[in-house]
Amino acid sequence: MKARLLQDEFGIRSLHDLIHNFPTHYIDRSQTYTIRSFRDEMPYLQVKGRFVSFTQHGEGAKMRLVGLFSDGTATMEIVWFKRIRHFKTAYNTGTEYILYGKPREFNGRWSMTHPEIDPPESATGAGGLRGVYPLTEKLRNQGITSRNIFQWVCNSLALVKIFPETLPPEIIARHRLMSADEALRTIHNPRDNDELNRARFRLKFEELFYLQLNIRRYADKRSTSVQGRHFPRIGTFFNNFYSQVLPFPLTGAQKRVLKEIRTDVGSGRQMNRLVQGDVGSGKTIVALMAMLMALDNGCQACMMAPTEILATQHYESLRSLAAPLGINVRLLTGSTRKKEREDISARLLDGSIHILIGTHALIEDNVRFRDLGLAVIDEQHRFGVVQRARLWQKNVIAPHVLVMTATPIPRTLAMTVYGDLDVSVIDELPPGRKPVTTLLRYDDQRFQVYRSIGRQLAQGRQVYIVYPLILENEKLDLKCLEEGYELIRETFPSYNVVYVHGKMKPKEKDRQMQLFVENKAQIMVATTVIEVGVNVPNASVMVIENAERFGLSQLHQLRGRVGRGAEQSFCVLMSKRKIGHETRKRLELMTSTTDGFLIAEADLKTRGPGDLEGTMQSGMPMELHVANLATDGQIVQLARDCVDSLLAADPTLTQPGHEMLLPELSRLFARTTDMSRIS
Ligand code: ADP
Ligand code: MG
Numbered sequence: 040m041k042a043r044l045l046q047d048e049f050g051i052r053s054l055h056d057l058i059h060n061f062p063t064h065y066i067d068r069s070q071t072y073t074i075r076s077f078r079d080e081m082p083y084l085q086v087k088g089r090f091v092s093f094t095q096h097g098e099g100a101k102m103r104l105v106g107l108f109s110d111g112t113a114t115m116e117i118v119w120f121k122r123i124r125h126f127k128t129a130y131n132t133g134t135e136y137i138l139y140g141k142p143r144e145f146n147g148r149w150s151m152t153h154p155e156i157d158p159p160e161s162a163t164g165a166g167g168l169r170g171v172y173p174l175t176e177k178l179r180n181q182g183i184t185s186r187n188i189f190q191w192v193c194n195s196l197a198l199v200k201i202f203p204e205t206l207p208p209e210i211i212a213r214h215r216l217m218s219a220d221e222a223l224r225t226i227h228n229p230r231d232n233d234e235l236n237r238a239r240f241r242l243k244f245e246e247l248f249y250l251q252l253n254i255r256r257y258a259d260k261r262s263t264s265v266q267g268r269h270f271p272r273i274g275t276f277f278n279n280f281y282s283q284v285l286p287f288p289l290t291g292a293q294k295r296v297l298k299e300i301r302t303d304v305g306s307g308r309q310m311n312r313l314v315q316g317d318v319g320s321g322k323t324i325v326a327l328m329a330m331l332m333a334l335d336n337g338c339q340a341c342m343m344a345p346t347e348i349l350a351t352q353h354y355e356s357l358r359s360l361a362a363p364l365g366i367n368v369r370l371l372t373g374s375t376r377k378k379e380r381e382d383i384s385a386r387l388l389d390g391s392i393h394i395l396i397g398t399h400a401l402i403e404d405n406v407r408f409r410d411l412g413l414a415v416i417d418e419q420h421r422f423g424v425v426q427r428a429r430l431w432q433k434n435v436i437a438p439h440v441l442v443m444t445a446t447p448i449p450r451t452l453a454m455t456v457y458g459d460l461d462v463s464v465i466d467e468l469p470p471g472r473k474p475v476t477t478l479l480r481y482d483d484q485r486f487q488v489y490r491s492i493g494r495q496l497a498q499g500r501q502v503y504i505v506y507p508l509i510l511e512n513e514k515l516d517l518k519c520l521e522e523g524y525e526l527i528r529e530t531f532p533s534y535n536v537v538y539v540h541g542k543m544k545p546k547e548k549d550r551q552m553q554l555f556v557e558n559k560a561q562i563m564v565a566t567t568v569i570e571v572g573v574n575v576p577n578a579s580v581m582v583i584e585n586a587e588r589f590g591l592s593q594l595h596q597l598r599g600r601v602g603r604g605a606e607q608s609f610c611v612l613m614s615k616r617k618i619g620h621e622t623r624k625r626l627e628l629m630t631s632t633t634d635g636f637l638i639a640e641a642d643l644k645t646r647g648p649g650d651l652e653g654t655m656q657s658g659m660p661m662e663l664h665v666a667n668l669a670t671d672g673q674i675v676q677l678a679r680d681c682v683d684s685l686l687a688a689d690p691t692l693t694q695p696g697h698e699m700l701l702p703e704l705s706r707l708f709a710r711t712t713d714m715s716r717i718s
Pocket of ligand 2: 322
């Protein structure tokens with residue numbers, strides 16, 4: 040029955056699973072704390088004392104049992120919300136008990152909820168730090184405690200003579216790692232913090248090592264087995280563009296990234312490169328120049344954007360840049376007419392279209408090129424890996440793939456999520472850009488904010504006002520948006536206001552956006568649908584309502600919609616006045632920096648990689664149990680370096696001492712697809 044519960048609740052099926060279910064924290068059994076010595080932020084700890092009384096409070100779902108517990112130095116409250124009938128009679132007043140838990144202070148009183156409780160004579164078991172395991176509500180209701188789990192783990196550990204080593208001996212020796220056997224035994228019941236840290240380090244390292252090994256092995260396999268187009272020439276398209284058309288000097292970062300691309304496409308291997316650059320860093324021109332390299336070598340190129348508006352904007356700007364060179368650029372989207380579509384199909388096949396720009400429509404099977412040499416994907420995070428794979432299949436020889444994203448991804452995460460892509464960074468904005476000024480304002484200052492907006496409008500500028508739309512509370516959110524829209528219309532009666540949200544039909548949404556693009560409307564009230572999208576250099580104000588409800592990366596993306604013209608731009612973060620300390624810190628970070636990487640790092644630390652914009656779709660290839668990408672950056676790097684030198688010395692992983700690698704890889708990644716095919 041218990042085994043069944045563990046399986047249902049945690050997916051624990053075997054002894055192996057049980058032992059690999061590591062504690063989330065530890066009780067320090069080496070010392071007993073006194074209640075009087077409790078301070079803020081206490082760890083899980085043990086206290087020895089007696090219950091003075093038990094009283095029941097509240098009714099129904101709010102019912103709770105409170106035991107007053109004294110250790111002679113002071114008293115604290117022990118609170119139970121569940122299984123009250125059981126706990127009411129489980130303990131006696133006057134008997135000595137040992138309690139394990141995390142004290143919290145509430146209204147000047149210390150308390151613990153649902154601590155573990157032992158009679159002192161039974162507490163003689165394990166010394167040192169004892170693992171505490173997460174419990175689900177169901178397990179708790181069944182009366183299973185963390186101590187039960189600890190006991191099962193200990194029993195299981197005793198059954199296993201020795202855990203086989205999973206890392207090569209030379210790596211263990213070089214980095215002075217604990218052995219697998221020692222680490223697995225230690226992690227549940229370390230003697231002290233020192234030992235715990237060494238065990239943790241070993242297990243984290245192992246996890247990240249295999250993650251990297253898996254990624255790098257496929258990347259290597261691909262680069263040696265997948266043939267790529269060879270573009271030996273820089274020809275007239277590129278050179279003429281550079282000398283006659285390019286309207287500004289490239290930034291150093293743009294030049295560097297172009298060189299990296301040039302090296303890739305000239306190598307004979309297929310390029311899979313991710314270009315990261317903050318909004319406005321000038322990725323489009325880099326993409327165009329990469330496409331010119333393809334054209335110079337007799338190939339075609341395409342560029343895929345996530346929305347119709349964005350595709351259209353790319354089309355218009357690239358066409359005007361490419362036209363003087365006699366380059367034929369066409370646009371293909373969901374709303375392209377049948378006749379036009381047929382014409383495009385024919386001309387793609389005969390090669391008279393050089394560059395095709397479009398939306399998802401590009402990856403449909405009936406879109407065939409004569410010879411596609413390079414595919415560019417803009418704003419990566421709206422495309423899944425599967426869609427990338429379909430682009431890949433458009434030629435006998437896979438086209439080079441250039442992925443461009445404005446979502447800065449911290450290095451450790453990029454190494455993991457995009458470990459099979461080479462990464463280039465455009466870390467410099469074109470000169471003369473005025474950084475957006477970001478202000479934090481509270482709801483009661485709305486009137487002043489509107490006055491400033493009025494001044495910008497009077498100068499001919501345009502304004503975005505963004506509302507959060509978070510699904511749990513959709514109705515309420517939409518109401519906020521509608522009320523906001525009405526309020527704005529009343530406040531600025533002499534301007535046109537458009538209203539855009541994700542629930543609208545795409546056609547209608549595009550129509551509204553287009554009005555704003557053409558400055559037929561001066562104010563756009565919207566949900567985050569505008570996050571990826573329009574380029575309106577005349578828009579100089581971005582107001583974000585309920586900014587406290589947005590993630591940092593999302594705020595950064597939104598802010599990137601302004602500051603694209605020559606004017607000083609503003610981003611106003613509107614918030615409730617009453618917000619938590621952490622939230623205020625996050626918003627203040629936004630007002631103090633425009634560095635996307637700094638913001639992404641901070642976001643990763645507070646929200647974890649799962650939530651990070653841009654990684655949702657690509658996803659992690661493997662769930663991490665011990666390592667944390669936000670805080671273990673150094674171990675990620677170490678594991679990466681180890682893997683690189685290992686693969687360099689033993690690409691097939693078959694040398695003596697490496698016997699464990701292949702079986703372990705297939706055990707860990709049995710179900711993942713061959714990543715070399717999807718990028
Ligand atoms: P993003 O990286 O967000 O896609 P874009 O490619 O749209 O940025 O570029 C933003 C603006 O900056 C465009 O108007 C573009 O013409 C301009 N731009 C790009 N590179 C430079 C440069 N080196 N010098 C001046 N302006 C540039
Ligand atoms: Mg762009």
